[in-house]
Amino acid sequence: xxxxxxxISMDSYEGQEVNITCSHNNIATNDYxxxxxxxxxxxxxxxxxxxxxxxxxxxxSLFIPADRKSSTLSLPRVSLSDTAxxxxxxxxxxxxxxxxxxxxxLLAVQP
Amino acid sequence: GAVVSQHxxxxxxxxxxxxxxxxxxxxxxxxxxxxxxxxxKQSLMLMATSNEGSxxxxxxxxxxxxxxxxxxxxxxxxxxxxxxxxxxxxFYICSARDLGQGNSYEQYFGPGTRLTVT
Numbered sequence: 001x002x003x004x005x006x007x008i009s010m011d012s013y014e015g016q017e018v019n020i021t022c023s024h025n026n027i028a029t030n031d032y033x034x035x036x037x038x039x040x041x042x043x044x045x046x047x048x049x050x051x052x053x054x055x056x057x058x059x060x061s062l063f064i065p066a067d068r069k070s071s072t073l074s075l076p077r078v079s080l081s082d083t084a085x086x087x088x089x090x091x092x093x094x095x096x097x098x099x100x101x102x103x104x105x106l107l108a109v110q111p
Numbered sequence: 112g113a114v115v116s117q118h119x120x121x122x123x124x125x126x127x128x129x130x131x132x133x134x135x136x137x138x139x140x141x142x143x144x145x146x147x148x149x150x151x152k153q154s155l156m157l158m159a160t161s162n163e164g165s166x167x168x169x170x171x172x173x174x175x176x177x178x179x180x181x182x183x184x185x186x187x188x189x190x191x192x193x194x195x196x197x198x199x200x201x202f203y204i205c206s207a208r209d210l211g212q213g214n215s216y217e218q219y220f221g222p223g224t225r226l227t228v229t
Binding site for chain 1: 115117145147154155156157160202204206208217218219220221222223225
């Protein structure tokens with residue numbers, strides 16, 4: 001299973017764009033990259049998933065370079081409610097695929 | 112999207128008693144579910160993989176006789192913490208993947224169960 005490395009914490013202000021980078025040097029050919037958001041005392045919530053290049057949905061964008069050894073989650077115009085822990089995970093999407101969580105990044109958004 | 116529920120959402124029990132936590136996939140079937148434990152200000156730690164109709168697979172360091180897992184149907188997995196002690200107090204979270212979503216590899220997480228052992 002690929003190991004991921006993220007910054008432990010980040011600070012931002014409301015309305016700014018936030019980019020959280022994840023390093024996954026030993027990502028396998030079949031691995032997907034998935035980002036989750038977790039608020040205190042809640043289960044993780046799916047944000048976005050990608051395999052290569054760029055993926056965008058209604059809440060975020062995911063940028064993956066050609067070598068796929070890293071990825072960047074981009075949150076446009078963050079608000080106070082985006083304060084949470086963000087986890088980057090890599091893994092093959094089989095039915096029995098285990099998701100191993102890293103330390104995550106605590107994003108603190110200030111007014 | 113698919114929904115995973117957990118019951119109870121929180122429970123307080125006395126040391127030495129057993130507690131059962133249920134994990135249900137509400138609108139999809141899951142042959143495999145996962146159980147995690149999370150201590151305050153720490154990341155989620157995978158405890159075991161729950162397989163419908165067969166024995167669970169436990170991660171290294173997790174006592175299978177203490178954390179009993181039963182995957183009785185395609186929509187229900189239970190985790191029983193036997194002879195609970197204060198050090199078992201934690202946030203327990205389950206997850207499952209919707210096999211009916213084609214190429215989606217999204218795993219859905221339950222809301223978690225807060226266990227406090229006094």
